[in-house]
Amino acid sequence: MEPRLKLVAIGGSWGGIKASLSILEGLPADYSIPILLVLHRLRNQEGNLQELLDKKLRLRVLEVEDKEPLLPGHVYLAPSNYHVLIERDHTCSLDDSELENYSRPAIDVTFTSAADVFAENTVGVLLSGASKDGSSGLSYIFDNGGIAIAQDPAEAEVAVMPQAAIDRVPGCKVMNVARIKEFLLSLHEH
Template sequence: MRPLTKLIVMGGSWGGIQASLSILEGLPPDYSIPIVLVLHRLRNQEGNLQEIFSKKLLLKAVEVEEKEPLLPGHVYLAPANYHVLFEKDHTFSLDDSELENYSRPSIDVSFSSAADVFGKNTMGILLSGASRDGSSGLKYIFEKGGVAVAQDPSEAEVGTMPQAAIESIRGCTIMNVARIKEFLLSLHEH
């Protein structure tokens, strides 16, 4: 019997927006697990990620705000230029410290923080991307007993990011986008 997933954290870079939209489209509006999405964006680009996700998803897409509580039925988008951290009371904290892996938000930072708070109840999903950001954080989730999923690199627009995770985590689950979506649907509690 595997642990109950209480938080899903997804990360991606190049190709990650499309992959995450494909996964999240079709999840019901009352999806039972909060989902946090950390996508690399160009620095200082406001971008309308929230608008894009709001139009295509049944879930409520919102940009993370300081001290906001994690709620089911939501996709939380990491804001540009901030690392997203998790507090013990299941709220968010935003941090503008140094770049990690040339990135802020850094996927590694969010994955590691999620695992510190949610432990074995964390699921990390690493999608398409051109950097290695995310692989050490995903490994940390796995080491804490959580579930580590990498997008099949052969399907990813850029396979570098999921491939780095697969190489560093023995026991990483590899799935294509359609399978990840099915998997998330199977975790939903009505």
């Protein structure tokens, strides 16, 4: 029996919103694994991404707040201008330290902290994007026994991010968006 997965962490940048929406639209409201979504967003711009996702998904979408517990059936959206870290008690903390890879939130920060807490019970998914953010975090998830997935660069709106992950993590699974959705559905425990 495989250990119960504790977190699906998804990262993306340019093209990542569309790709993540396609993946998450297919998941049921009672999806058994919390999902943490880190998308590069314009700094200091209040967006309505949370509302947009909440209207389109069956899962409940929340923008991460400090000390937010990670619960099944929820998508936690990294807020603009904060790194999201996972704490040992399975809550999130927000950090406004330096930009990493020119980004805050940075995907690497979240992926690394998720692997520190959940180790092999982590799934990391890196989607379309124009930077290399996320590749070292995905490598860290993989090195800690977790599952590493990169969107097929041929399908990605911008191939730089998933290609950087594939180059850095030769053992990662390369899948198109439809296959990522199927894979995440296969992990759901009814």
